[in-house]
Amino acid sequence: NAGVTQTPKFRVLKTGQSMTLLCAQDMNHEYMYWYRQDPGMGLRLIHYSVGEGTTAKGEVPDGYNVSRLKKQNFLLGLESAAPSQTSVYFCASSFPGEAEAFFGQGTRLTVV
Amino acid sequence: LAKTTQPISMDSYEGQEVNITCSHNNIATNDYITWYQQFPSQGPRFIIQGYKTKVTNEVASLFIPADRKSSTLSLPRVSLSDTAVYYCLVGSHNTDKLIFGTGTRLQVFP
Numbered sequence: 397n398a399g400v401t402q403t404p405k406f407r408v409l410k411t412g413q414s415m416t417l418l419c420a421q422d423m424n425h426e427y428m429y430w431y432r433q434d435p436g437m438g439l440r441l442i443h444y445s446v447g448e449g450t451t452a453k454g455e456v457p458d459g460y461n462v463s464r465l466k467k468q469n470f471l472l473g474l475e476s477a478a479p480s481q482t483s484v485y486f487c488a489s490s491f492p493g494e495a496e497a498f499f500g501q502g503t504r505l506t507v508v
Numbered sequence: 509l510a511k512t513t514q515p516i517s518m519d520s521y522e523g524q525e526v527n528i529t530c531s532h533n534n535i536a537t538n539d540y541i542t543w544y545q546q547f548p549s550q551g552p553r554f555i556i557q558g559y560k561t562k563v564t565n566e567v568a569s570l571f572i573p574a575d576r577k578s579s580t581l582s583l584p585r586v587s588l589s590d591t592a593v594y595y596c597l598v599g600s601h602n603t604d605k606l607i608f609g610t611g612t613r614l615q616v617f618p
Contacts, residue, residue, distance in 0.1 A: 400551075427604065429605075429606060431608070437610065438593075438595065438608045438609055438610040438611050439552065439595075439608040440608075441605060441606065441607060441608075444604065444605060444606075446604045452604075454605065455607070486551045486552075488551065488552075488606065490606075492601075492604075493601035493602070494601075495540065495542050495554060495557035496554035496557075497552075497554065497606055499550075499551025499552050499553065500551055501550065501551060502549070502550070502551055
């Protein structure tokens with residue numbers, strides 16, 4: 397039982413490059429989330445999904461896109477990376493109405 | 509979603525009890541209070557949730573007064589491994605968003 401797995405764990409991008417971060421969960425959770433965490437700061441919600449085929453904007457959605465084609469996967473895309481997107485990205489999943497969300501180990505992204 | 513306010517940081521020594529208070533003046537009737545813990549370089553993990561009065565588990569206790577406008581996370585006899593950031597979240601079971609504030613950075617000294 398792997399829980400929430402994020403791929404990759406580390407990545408360095410050049411400004412303007414694109415990439416996709418993958419989040420996979422094996423707990424059959426309906427809800428999935430993507431957050432970013434800048435140094436010394438709290439987590440900020442980028443996008444979230446309440447089920448397969450649905451996505452919604454969070455607090456800081458600009459510059460990111462997401463897709464939830466399969467229930468177990470939630471993809472976060474950066475079409476044209478900017479240095480301001482340098483951050484640690486966390487994915488999480490949960491059941492509706494449940495208190496506990498499960499987080500992945502994070503992806504450290506640096507945009508140079 | 510109710511706004512929460514927590515102290516930015518707290519210091520303690522090993523063996524002491526630590527109480528972290530969270531203010532949530534606009535909490536709604538259906539809202540619960542949930543606390544998460546985040547160690548450096550890791551994702552947050554759930555600690556405890558409560559609606560009113562007191563909840564206790566193997567990790568912590570959560571005290572909620574009758575007016576529910578604040579809550580206190582209590583960590584008994586902290587150790588160095590309790591050094592982490594603690595987040596207070598408020599929302600109902602129908603909430604589809606998990607919104608984290610800035611959290612409280614707890615530093616435990618030997």
